[in-house]
Amino acid sequence: MTLLAVTSFEEMQCLGSLKDGTFWTSGSNEDPKCDEEKKYAWCSTGFNISDSLISSDKFWLPPTVAPPTLERCLAVVLSSTPQKGMVHKKCDEALPFICQHPVDCPKDCFKNMNFLDNYRQCCALGMETLNLDTAAEQLGLTNMSLGFKNDWKANFNYWTSGTWRGSPEGHFSWCEPFGPAIFPPNLTWQRGQPDNMGGNESCVHFRFVLNSTGTILTDRSCDNKFIFACKGNWTTATRQCCNIGMNLASIESAGKLGCFSKIVEKFGTESYGDFWLSGTDLGCPSDFWWCSLNRGFVNSELEWKAGHPKSGCVYLESRNGSVLLASADCTEKKKYLCEARKKATVQKGTQGECAEIWNITTKEIDLLMNAASFVSPTTTISLDLKVCTKTNLLVN
Known part of the structure; x- marks a missing residue:
């Protein structure tokens, strides 16, 4: 303990x-x-x-x-x-x-737990347990599931923070961090639900069904075990990355965006979703600013989703094997990406990042920093390094 x-x-x-x-x-x-x-x-x-x-x-x-x-x-x-x-x-x-009893970080995304442990797990992660603030939010999850139903690899059953305990008679409430909130109207329940079967179903479970219905709510015994589900906004994402000694990720160059594209190509639907980044135009000295880097955007290098950017916070949209930058209201609930340099000096950390982004070895990065060796006629230079130098890679 x-x-x-x-x-x-x-x-x-x-x-x-x-x-x-x-x-x-x-x-x-x-x-x-x-x-x-x-x-x-x-x-x-x-x-x-x-x-x-x-x-x-x-x-x-x-x-x-x-x-x-x-x-x-x-x-x-x-x-x-x-x-x-x-x-x-x-x-x-x-x-x-x-x-x-300790609340351990899960080893994977498919750890089953009861209603109370689900709530504790999200609290330990600095996030709030899954809830649906509006019917539109549930519709968004439905559309997401239907868009990927042929390649769906996620689980289907998740806990929410919903319960009728402590709520006005005939109502359910979300257990929000600062107090209960009665369910908004027009949420989609499974037919015949809630039914409080056996008088012992006081907690709310969320399910993906991958058909025209999309997503449904049911009441279940709080002792049942489902996958834990949490959510958080841009501010929560920033704080959470900071709490674990990292920064909310920044994608400040076309090369780094290309690196994420390779990840998406490799892992497919497992990497799909919307992920908060450190970019925002709120309280910044220019239109958009990478807060983690304290650096403005170089818009000519970045590929935005059509119609973006809009005022707010920046996220990475990962869909159908490609990635784009987009923006949204900072209070929306999305996943997030954290990043940190490898444990090395700042120079070595930067070299390692460049090597990974541009698919070249750290030895070739050293060549870029040693002009005499780089121009030597005996030096063997890979095609990737040649391409890299033609794109004006700068190593600080």
Whole structure:
């Protein structure tokens, strides 16, 4: 088991049912990295504590004051009254503690779990559990499934955050990060659903059926095991990449876009979808800006989807063996791509990236950085390297 991490307001409320007292959690800014970033993190999961929790008075036990320098670890004060929340403590204090079952990152996308574990898994990933904010969002998933039904390799059954528990009578609600939200009208349920069979079906399951219906909702026992499903917007994607020591990906050149095209060609439908990138025109000094690189767009090198770009955030559209850049409202829910340099010096990291993008060896990259060797009559130069130099590859 692992030391407690209180990752949502719902968990804080749930802990209120335990005995009163002050208990250690795994939250801290004692870690050198946390101190450097001036951020709190859950040491048991390795993720930063979300900004929405840190900035909320509901997360802290009143009164909220700046912690003394030596109080770097977090404990939770529990009470049957509304007076509960996090407090700062010296890390060497003797306090009781609470352990919990760990929520491990899945080894693949097809890990079955029950309703509650699905919710915990998404929280641990810094995302929200699948929900449908509008009927149009469900229609979008239907159209996606029908567009790829002949090559569909994904699973069919997924958990959502939907339940009737705690909802007004006759209604279902999504368990959103900041409270429940009643289902929007006109969502598509399976015929005869929901039926609460046996009086024990209080959780909502989502299914792809790959016919004209496309996608359906049904009620199921919360103990059933389905594939976990999460979603997040552009801001969530940026934060999530940062939390794992990476950056939201940037595609700043035609060569890098070509690299992703090769991936799509190789893996086909498994790599299809819409993926957030770090590009946006919101709060930037030019029309569009790669936030991860702090660099403007070179539009002549980039291939945009017809009718784009539009104001908002940039995503990579992967369809039918090709990739294009497109833009959308930053609050939309999409997958995301993270990237990081290999563990090497900045120069070696850049060389490695160039070698992969242009399909040449790192030794040939070294040639580009050594003019004397490059022009030597005894040097053997591959066709790929010749093509690479004709495209004005720059190695910094």
